[in-house]
Amino acid sequence: MKKLIALLLAAVMVFGLAACSGGSEPAAGSASVIDEIKTAGKLTVGTSADYPPYEFHTEIDGVDTIVGFDIAIAQAIADDMGVELEIVDMSFDNLLMSLANGEFDMVIAGMTSNEERLKAVDFSEPYMVSKNLILVKSENADKYKTLDDLKGAKGGAQTGSIPYQRCVEYCGEESSVGLAKVQDLVMELQAGKLDLIFLDYMTVLTYAAVNDDLEAVDVNIPTTDSGYCIAVEKGNTELAEYINGVLAKLAESNAIEEFVVEAQQQAGMEE
Numbered sequence: 001m002k003k004l005i006a007l008l009l010a011a012v013m014v015f016g017l018a019a020c021s022g023g024s025e026p027a028a029g030s031a032s033v034i035d036e037i038k039t040a041g042k043l044t045v046g047t048s049a050d051y052p053p054y055e056f057h058t059e060i061d062g063v064d065t066i067v068g069f070d071i072a073i074a075q076a077i078a079d080d081m082g083v084e085l086e087i088v089d090m091s092f093d094n095l096l097m098s099l100a101n102g103e104f105d106m107v108i109a110g111m112t113s114n115e116e117r118l119k120a121v122d123f124s125e126p127y128m129v130s131k132n133l134i135l136v137k138s139e140n141a142d143k144y145k146t147l148d149d150l151k152g153a154k155g156g157a158q159t160g161s162i163p164y165q166r167c168v169e170y171c172g173e174e175s176s177v178g179l180a181k182v183q184d185l186v187m188e189l190q191a192g193k194l195d196l197i198f199l200d201y202m203t204v205l206t207y208a209a210v211n212d213d214l215e216a217v218d219v220n221i222p223t224t225d226s227g228y229c230i231a232v233e234k235g236n237t238e239l240a241e242y243i244n245g246v247l248a249k250l251a252e253s254n255a256i257e258e259f260v261v262e263a264q265q266q267a268g269m270e271e
């Protein structure tokens, strides 16, 4: 398993991005959003906890707990503000709508910033860049070598996700299935109802590492994405800038890499 952790770290080497942006102090305004969060005593964060090692459920001392490196980043932001972290878990597809409705302060969910999402919300600087892989049954791994091999294969991906767009693009609209929860996609794959699933790099590697019957395949899916970012309500520049400041500090101290390794171990990957 050593090799896998090394691979994962190779994927997260792209951090420096966040560091260069530097963090500016939030503008002093009369109705400071940060002050409001401090008064409330908690930072409320929306996520879809079905994406190891980003965010997922695990049992800690017999208690179901949401962990992952995204959660560690959110915790660092809350700590920086001196407030508690409150996690709201829901379907990935509903996160941005709920954020726009004011149900939480920010969203962290391995979410990639793109033009379409930017119409509804604002994003922090990216804290990581990655790409998509496919997850297949081990016995079928040899069947998929290039993007052309995906045509007509029964592909699955999470509803509302960028991997779903890739699935439609490469497997074809009629062969693509969108489901709300990643665990359900994995079950369908294991049951032979899907040929492959599109997910982000580290999630594919994690599922492949903890399930003997599954394998990660890199078919060189092109990336046009601008990296994983934290979403805030449209126009909430004060919070976005505050977050950028914390991300820059985390990048500088290599904390995010440590969060990734810890999350991998919690997800069941051995060192």
Ligand code: ARG
Binding pocket: 047, 048, 049, 050, 051, 054, 055, 092, 109, 110, 111, 112, 113, 158, 160, 161, 162, 163, 182, 200
């Ligand atoms: N990176 C992909 C996207 O932004 C998928 C993220 C899925 N995240 C999750 N927590 N289920 O669309």
